[in-house]
Amino acid sequence: MGAAARGPVRVLVAEDEAHLGTLLEQFLVGRGHDVTLVRDGKAALAALRERDFDVALTDVQMPGLDGLALLAAARALPLAPEVIVVTGNGAAETQLRALRQGAYDAVAKPYRMAEIDLLVHRAAEKRAMRRALAATSVADVPVPRFVTTDAALADAVARAESAAASGAPLLLIGEPGTGKRTLARWLHAHAGRSGPFVDADPRAMPADERVARLHGRAVDAEGGPAVPSLSQLAAGGTLLLRGVETVEPRVLEQLVAAAAAPAGGHALVGTVERVAMGQEAVLRAPFGDAVVGLPPLRARPGDVTVVAEQLASRRAGAPVTLTTDARTMLEARSWPGNAAELAAVVAAAAARLAWGETELPLAAFER
Known part of the structure; x- marks a missing residue:
């Protein structure tokens, strides 16, 4: 049974461009969806924690909390929505990062509204199946x-x-x-x-x-x-x-x-x-x-390094340690998505390690 047959898809739109956000909201409402529009990442995360959404449609470049950090935080929720990430034109690397971090899809601007509607329906169907299996x-x-x-x-x-x-x-x-x-x-x-x-x-x-x-x-x-x-x-x-x-x-x-x-x-x-x-x-x-x-991790920064090194070592199949400046940077972050957000960040950095390297430097996190 399709998503539409089960009722309106609950969609969170996080878009800081006022005109584009309003256009998306109006279009999706016109397609029969139940839409909530927010203008920044922190407001999006608060909305996700307060309400059960089927799909989150988020821009990457947003104040407060960017789209990739929001993706990681969303995936940590007990009833995580499917997340569609919208990137700037030509940001192929960002699209790839979003997909690796678990986004349902990543689309570049400019896009066609009909494409977004189709993705929202398909993402909602995937989430319904995932919930049925994960109950x-x-x-x-x-x-x-x-x-x-x-x-x-x-x-x-x-x-x-x-x-x-x-x-x-x-x-x-x-x-x-x-x-x-x-x-x-x-x-x-x-x-x-x-x-x-x-x-x-x-x-x-x-x-x-x-x-x-x-x-x-x-x-x-x-x-x-x-x-x-x-x-x-x-x-x-x-x-x-x-x-x-x-x-x-x-x-x-x-x-x-x-x-x-x-x-x-x-x-x-x-x-x-x-x-x-x-x-x-x-x-x-x-x-x-x-x-x-x-x-939360922000209240125990010492655990950030421990968890990060465990995750990096598991990915590498051998012990990996963080350099001092990498530890300092990670421990200074607030990690609103807690372990899921940290895992996504570490996975992206560890993927840049050359074969046989045992130290994860700050530079790996800054690319």
Whole structure:
């Protein structure tokens, strides 16, 4: 089924050229899309964090936060939109960088409005398929140890390891891209569980399936097999439940109680990106003291170097270190997209390393 058949495509347009931005907005609205227009990168990121968009259409050259940084930040969101990047005429290298960093497509100015409409529809269709596949995924891929140079976070991780080892349900709170999923996968591996690691996002599930997965009592209307509950899928392993702030408190309490019971058979790790005013106590209550806050990268600059060197080494297949001036530059940035933005920047720089080089210099980041 096409995107149009499911209703209007929710499109965020980030364009600092006032006339062009207005033209895009009017054209896309005329094509039946639900459009939000912003004039700079920071406003675009704020909009993405506040609302669920199917597609983000962003210019590269914008004040505050450029289009590539916005792309990285968008990809770190739990319900990431497909991103179409618009570059200046002749900026082939920028288009290639955008595609390597995960953009759905990159188009150069001047472009035809009909081309943009077609890309928006196709990007929305891809996102719908991606959400359907990612609503619940099962993975048992080996993961590296969660490492931090921040003393308070290291202490919190140690407490989380102890809770995971005992099977106590755990709540992780932090902005998108701060490492909640990485930590959850490490805790699963560290606890040595025999079952799978199930990554579930109720927000990405159709309403009828969401109820079935959470409550575990779904019977197919056509007489087919029942849909297994999340707890059944995670038997003997770990259930990562993202966006627990969207789960009804009574249902969340039931899920936590089921996992904490001796016969529960699986560990439960819940995550939340933002806690609304007055909601924190309700969210924390089912988890007791097993709550860990993960600060953003801007609050722990020492971890920027650690993560960057891990990423570069993984890409190179051998240990890679950053030069002093490269470390200084990376640690000075605010990283609104957290680990996803850092990963995109490091990947682009590491791709410029010559074969056999073991140091990543500042010059690799400035090209």
